[in-house]
Amino acid sequence: MVFAIPSYFVWLIFIVPYVGALVTLALRKAGRLGDFAAVASAFVSAAFAFTMLLPVLEGHSPNVTSVPPLATSIPWISGLGITVGVLTDSYTAILTNIIAWVSFLIILYSLEYMKEDGGHNRYFFFVILFIGSMQLIILSDNLLSLFVGWEMVGLCSFALIGHYWKDETKDWVGTPGEKALGEEQAYSPSHAGMKAFVMTRIGDVAMLAGILILFYYSGTFNYHALAGDQGLWFQHLYSNGLLVPVGLLIFGGAVGKSAQFPLHEWLPDAMAGPAPVSALIHAATMVKAGVVLIARIAPIFYFIALSDPNLGVGTVQPFFMTVAWIGAFTAILAASQALVGFELKKILAYSTVSQIGYMMLAVGVAGLSTNFALGLSAALYQLMSHAIFKACLFLAAGALIHAADSKYISDMGGMRDKMKLTFAAVMIAAASLSGIPPFSGFWSKDAVLGAAWGSGQYALFAVGALTAGLTAFYSFRMLGMVFYGDRSKRLAQVEAEGHHVHEPSPIMWVPYSILAGVTVVIGLVASAGLVIPSLNVDATLQAAAQSYIRYLFPNVSMAAPSGTVEAIPAGLTLAIVVIGFFAAAVIYMARRTPPTRFVGETGFMHGLYNFLEKRWYINAVYYKVFVNAPIAFSRWVSDNFDYKGLFRVNEAGSTLGVAASGASNWVDVNIIDGAANGFSELGQSLSRAFRRLQTGVVEQYALLFAVGIILLIAFMLVAMWQAGQGVFLP
């Protein structure tokens, strides 16, 4: 039975966290009460989200009745014809539930993790504010309110990365003193927060520009209205050569937020925040916002082009090609950096960047194939399984770092006996991340790579499959170094000092065990789905993707959802994954041979190792070009233009001709002298002030003022002369 839910339920999914944020703030003097209020509002919000999911689980679309005053769409700024509303299709329902429940588990975990932190109220305030804003991004039916949520999550992310504002060395990310191209590669939490903010901001500017151009041509921010309108704006954009550029500008926002190449460098350093923040914002939710944005926009581009006989899909192929290749390249770039990482959370961060690359790849190949819903649902599948297993890994990492009292995996080792539960959870999540059946990650990766294969983009498939091999290697390398082998010297020393390695309290291990459990359940259901159609996860997600497309284009015809596994791509990928897994198992789990044997002290492998470890030198070059250079420029402007430049103007005064010197004279005689007389009675202190005036600063100001006027009038006269007119008309 499909029961109807009133539209304000959907609004409450993001309004409740916002109210929770205010309550948390109001309770800042009331001890931990505010923290509980935040957790409670996260739960209520998730419960409202669940009402949307129930029908989807039964194979229907959510049935939402539009109830005023919070109808599904309400006027916002009537002067510009802007409305704000919520989406109610199955695709959105699944997305909002992933965010709501993963967020709830993480905020629950934070109750214990942050209990001794002095800034716990600030922490919970920003986390719950973040959850509300993230839901606003998911639920928005238009680009403008999405942008509002987009900026708010950015601010929360900035505040939370810099949570350890004291910048103590233990909270730094990277190893202080480590350098690449002479640039320091270790950052304090507040520096990392700033870096994240500025880098994502670059993408946001591109995105805002794209959205505004789109608005100018279409007169709307609303997805549905963009899809309607017979695509007139689309044709105008195309005929002006702006279609692909606008798509790419908006994609720029996604590149920044989702840490894709070339704006991927902020995410690894964002790990300076507390572990649950890394889990929530930089693994499970915010970094997916870019994928959500592209998933919202891409169908509009694709289906309008498809339905227009004069244009055809070919017109938007460059856009999808770029998205797919940026995704694939980011996937392999970040995976290669994860191969050599030693900081546990940083390895997970590289891995996150790499896995989001897969999602971008999926949306990209969707537009390159004939079955768009297939790619769109593969992106959702990957997003869902990644949100769950990566949140699990980050939360477990928080427990491990706490237990070993070090962020380096080389300081751990042999921890599987003492932390069996954590070991099991990490094992499941790592297997899922590597794409080993029957866990959820296998199915979702298969959906993405199957879509790439099916669209005929074999090169993209090859990059994706190779990345899967690297993923298996770094996942089990990490697992092996943490749990297998002997205890490291450092760990032995820490234990000798009386700090015993042990499982964390239940409020911490329960959330990540649940997440690991869900990974297994989704994997098993998906396996069963091969024989029992009603359990086919892939088909359910395809139906969800189609329900969003139908919301945009009610009349479009699409192939019925089918959840088959293509043997060739799945087999190829699995073979590469197995190679990666065995390599890591031999070196790091069984410890048969030391890894140094392969790298050596010199030679090609050593060079490659350094190259990967220095993040391909991209980060260092960014600092050289984009950070040091503008600061130098700003100083230069301030020094040379505002001060020295004026002195030069003053010195070059004679060359400015009679007019300028005349004006300067006039100022001297009439104004400076006159004013000096007029003000002289103000007393002794003033005369000292005048002495400073004699240094010429005011003269320069006045001179510039006069020069400004003269230039304006001179330009006018030149323009008149050029237009062939006498200067002094009657």
Place this chain on the structure above:
Amino acid sequence: MIDYLTGAIVILAGAALLLPLLQLSKRSSEKLPGYLLSLALGVAMVFLLMFTINPTQVSWSGNLIAPDKLGGIFALVTVGVTLAVALASIDYQKGPSNPVYYSLLAFTALGMVLLAYAQDLLLLFVSWELMSLPTYVLAGFDKKIRSNEASVKYAIIGAMSSAVILYAISLAYGLTGSTQISQVVQQFVNHPTALAGVATLLFVAGFGFKMSIVPFHMWIPDAYEGAPTTISTLLAAATKKAGFIAAIRVLLAITTIYVVTQSPLFTMANVFAVLAVLTMTLGNVSALTQKSMTRLLAYSSIAQAGYMLIGFVAFSNAPGSAAASLGLTGTIFHVINHSVMKGVAFLAAALVAMQLRRSDLKAYDGLARRMPLTAFTLAVAFLGLAGVPPLSGFWSKLILVLSVANGPYAWLALAAILNSAFSLGYYAWLIKRMYIDDPESTEKVKEPFWFVMVFAVMVGLIIGIGLFPQQVISFASSAASSFVG
């Protein structure tokens, strides 16, 4: 039956003239003049609000006063800022010449109200001076070198700009035989001459001084830094806006330039566009390396003037079009928002300067733990100034950008977006310093009652207008159309 505008004028003039009498009484409280002026300004605001809602002819004024919504908005904004300054001054400004200080504030407010409604060049000039002269004295009110130096520099450049305006007025009168703005503009358009062009450009330069347009901006950082910070508030949030209303009133003359030169290059839209880009870029770039809060706010204020000029570009590019009316709406809306945001930022800086006795940026490290309300206020104001949604500054910038996004000045829209993003760099860095960095001392600092009240109202406006921009936009839009006609 006396109309509300006359009532407001009488109240302000009365306050200006009567307040100095308190100097005679030895027993009156130090805070009394502040309360009295605030009361007078409050009543004047109510009167102005009534007048704006239901404008009537002002019988005594002849053709001097235009009773339109445009004037109403500017009068309300400027008097509102003066009220905030007066309330903050109750705690800030102590000393024996107190009543004179408040009397001068009242004179400035009176000048700004008259200027907002002036539709005759003579009244415009008289009220311009009435507004400016008291601020020269106020800028030097602290008997300190820096304050006096600021005052003198400001006065000198101010006198120069007055001379320029006066010269422009004399040219206009000589060419048209009238001082009515509408008639002058009409004559300029009908009989374009080179001298009419010169007069228009001189108006741009003269008003540009108050509007803080590059290259007429040089005095601003010195004056804002040296003056008592409450007075910097007045200069940045109120008298600067008076420059804008004067420019808007005379703006229609702009079409003449094109007619005079016949050159597609030298159009007034091009002039404004170049000035806008120079102003916003120079302001933002220079703000990045400032070491003192007041100087930083001064450069940020210059940058904001650049955004406001975008509306002028949209207007002069196609007068009478929908984009022109949108641009003017954007300028008016941004004037309102900027007054609130920059006003409260300066007042917060004034409080910090008063309590910590310093205004260098180092004083702001970890401010959130010493003065939480002040730091919060500054953070909201900064985010608003940077144009972060959903605060008020975002909407006005959005409208300004939209007004030029479609047409030959799309590059200007892009420049504004880039500038806005760039400016977030230093605003976010300041918020980081206040919230994340360590303070030199963790001792709590008192945040006086009237300051907190003013902060609460203005922060409420920034967030409130941000969430529900519709009312203000339609108000600004109707003001714009009442002018465009």
